[in-house]
Amino acid sequence: MLDPFINFNRFIKQQVEISDAELEVLNKSCDILSLPKGHILIKAGEKQENLYFIVKGIVRNFIDTKEGESKIYNFRIENMQVTGYAPYNYADEIKALVSFQCLEECLFIKVPNLLKSNN
Amino acid sequence: MNKVFENFKQYILPFGLNDADFDQLVNYCSIVHFQKGEVVMEAGVKQNAIYFIYKGIIRNYVNKMDGGTSIYGFRIENMLITGYALYNYKNEYRAKLTIDCLEDCELVSIPLQALKFMEEHSKVSHMVGRFLAEAHALELVDYIIDIDTKSLVDRYDNLEKLFPNIHQRVPQHMIASYLGITPVHLSNVKKSRKNAGVQNAYNETPK
Secondary structure (H helix, E strand, C coil), X not given: CCXXXXXHHHHHHHHCCCCHHHHHHHHHCCEEEXXXXXXXXXXXXXXXXXXXXXXXXXXXXXXXXXXXXXXXXXXXCCCCXXXXXXXXXXXXXXXXXXXXXXXXXXXXXXXXXXXXHCC | CCHHHHHHHHHHHHHCCCHHHHHHHHHHCEEEEECCCCEEECCCCECCEEEEXXXXXXXXXXXXXXXXXXXXXEECCCCEEXXXXXXXXXXXXXXXXXXXXXXXXXXXXXXXXHHHHHHHHCCCHHHHHHHHHHHHHHHHHHHHHHHHHCCHHHHHHHHHHHCCCHHHHCCHHHHHHHHCCCHHHHHHHHHHHHHCCCCCCCCCCCC
């Protein structure tokens, strides 16, 4: 199988200048995560310790409405990030604002938040 | 220092700029005045500045496809006006929303060039941009999610927390637009809220 970090590293290089050595440090603190179809990756209102990069698969971004239904805001596919907006929500304990569910069997790179605060 | 710039400084320093950074930044900035009703930014138009509100109140809105307007938010003293233009570098810094003044406004104009200069010369200024972008993204996400998850009364009450005294400053039809309901509906909400002693007076979906 292709190294799952190839596209992840390419994605990061597109956004910022980063050395290979730095990328290696980042990659080492990440994990590969495989989840079945239907699995809830992030639940709205819960504290998050990671954000995710989709190597393979598709997730839906949704919330439970006050009528008890679920409303989809968006989808995320390969080479996109899944954050639930949690990393920006430091005013409220890094809690996710929206939920994410796998619509296929998905392969993620799990990126811990701790690394982020070391910058 | 001028009182207007003094307030701007109080606002911006907690983001991590030091006095020297600020002195450089403020050299680029100017004070501008808009009258009630004047348009500060127009959706789809390239922008070359963002604004800090020293005095006044503005609304963020878009023209709907049916010809009406839809208000997404307000901004009052000690907040920034961006129209999301400064994050829209993929599309020539065009504003996403139209912004007009609901009172006479006194603003600090901060050219995008100044922000760029700051990013190149100050180690922390990119953090300012990041915090702002993240805060603005969250604000909009909250607005969207609240429509589906919160009762109308909760959203009505929350408005007063976000923008103190807004009901004295903004016409009711604009509050209704922000909440996504008709002015008649809003007036009914306020009545039933009064009668029911606020809690759970209204739980129905807007529109």
